[in-house]
Amino acid sequence: MTLPRIAPMLATPGVLPPAGQDMRWAYETKQDGQRVVVYLPGDGSVVLRARSGEDITAAYPELLSLGGALGSTAAILDGEIVVLDERGRGDFQRLQSRMGLAHAPARAARRAAETPVHLMLFDVMHLRGDLTGTRYARRRQELEALGLAGPFWSTPSALVGHGESALRATRENALEGLVCKRLDSVYEPGVRSRAWIKIRNMRTADVIIGGWSPGRGRLAGLPGAVLVGQREAGRLRYAGSVGTGWSTEERLALARLLSAAESDTCPFDTVPPVPGAHWVLPLLVGEVRYSTRTRAGLLRQPSWHRLRPDLAPEDSAADLP
Template sequence: MCGRIGQVRPMLASPTDSVPTGPAWVHEVKWDGMRVLAEAKGGQLRLTSRSGRDVTAAFPELAPLATLYDDMLLDGEVITLEDGVPSFSALAERMHVASARKAATLAGARPVTLMAFDVLRLLGQDLTEQPWTARRALLEQLELDGPRWQVPAVYDDGAGLLAVTAEQGLEGVVSKRREARYTPGRRSPDWRKLAHRPTLSVVVGGWRPETGSATRLGAILAGVPDGDGGWAYVGRVGSGLGGRTGQALRDRLTEAAESPFATDVPVEDARGATWTEPEVVVDVRHLGRGSSGKLRQPSLVAVRTDLRPADLSELGDA
């Protein structure tokens, strides 16, 4: 049963390499924002993050949503738009704000929008056992078309939506089985996600060992040209380093006495690191950059033996 919001966790989508096809599936835009459950109860709104943290104070502009229905629980994504496209980095400064005064100021300068894509409870009725088609029909009947919230469209053509989202710079596509019930807290194959991950060529400036090993790569520390002849740190890459790829990369790295980065490396990233000469270029896929400039969810694609570090000033995301 779907009880109070504190007892519920969002249903999660499983990664996929291709958009599912056929009439059993429906497709939505994958929004680059913050997943929340929004509960309206007795004229009050409570927003809870995917981790269960209460983030209501951070988004005061969404409070009027609670006046629409006496009891409602929505699943959705809070986004901030920049030039018509969701910007996670623009949203990041809002996500952890606890001060009501600061939140109000930020809401006035850069308001968020709630993209409500599911309804889990309405007027005391648990809807999680209902198929997606029934929940979606009810969601559309709620007429949630407000200044700071909306119900995004759904599409039958997943491949077409994937192409359009790539063209428009959106994050990707989420595909949902029409007859799927809502399974709180579970990563389900009935929901599948495919994100567009741009590729960036970076220089390796350090590495950290894999847990339990002194020699195998657990992560590399990446940088890009800072515009002044140095290297700006853009994050720790820990995915894609297994097997021969990681060992071959490790063999190419030359130890250095100090960090090659002109910008600060966070303590949690630098801990246990071996610095290297900025000589090796690799490609990483990622989901854009956060407010600090670090890459989001980077993963190693390939070692670029055809590129020198000096070439990177001419390259960007591909």
């Protein structure tokens, strides 16, 4: 059977629905992985397409057996490919070693044996016909009735109502966040819709600026990103590059401060691999927001929040893993 191409529906960043509307929404754990649309034509085959529409099937050979999971029933499913850590949470750093191998099947097979992925399914857009115009609550019933649970895939539950409790649970378990989905919403292919709201759990950290990398385009001549670290056992450990979160005025003010602190010596205990980096004396402390850390301790999705002139550099040591 030839299945139609369906672009994934996208969520809009936001906050929990008002308490009075809580029971009109379902809540799903936000997964830290690669979005995928799964095409099951009912002939035993499977095609996996990334959000861009690229065919990435060959990158994940362990998911090929999903093609026969529904027998001759044709379906199009929505989900997220993750690599689970020891606590059952998505680990994006481990997943990165599996991405980009769609044109290298031999390498993909080796990586699959070393670092298997898991497909989290959360929607169905086609099943014995088009379901995109069907309400989320009904689509969810259809998906769960398929009973898709296997060695490399599952259908995590969705919670109707109790949004505050659901969000609190994601924070307590160090999960990426929550996706809120209106029960009466239809599936809008390719649309970033207010019917789906994503809430990312962001953490904060105090960091020391040890350098910066030049901006490009309209940011030419200004810092494009600052290179930050934290104290550990008396050394300044590199924690990553932060390139967002400033207004133009704030970036100009920061440029003046960095110029005054210019240094010929890298202050980090290990020189970070940042081409064209400029080093500064490790005097400026700032606060950043971020989602998680990599196993190497680098900040993921960091964003600048503010300077902390009230803190001395030796105060920014606390929350390294």
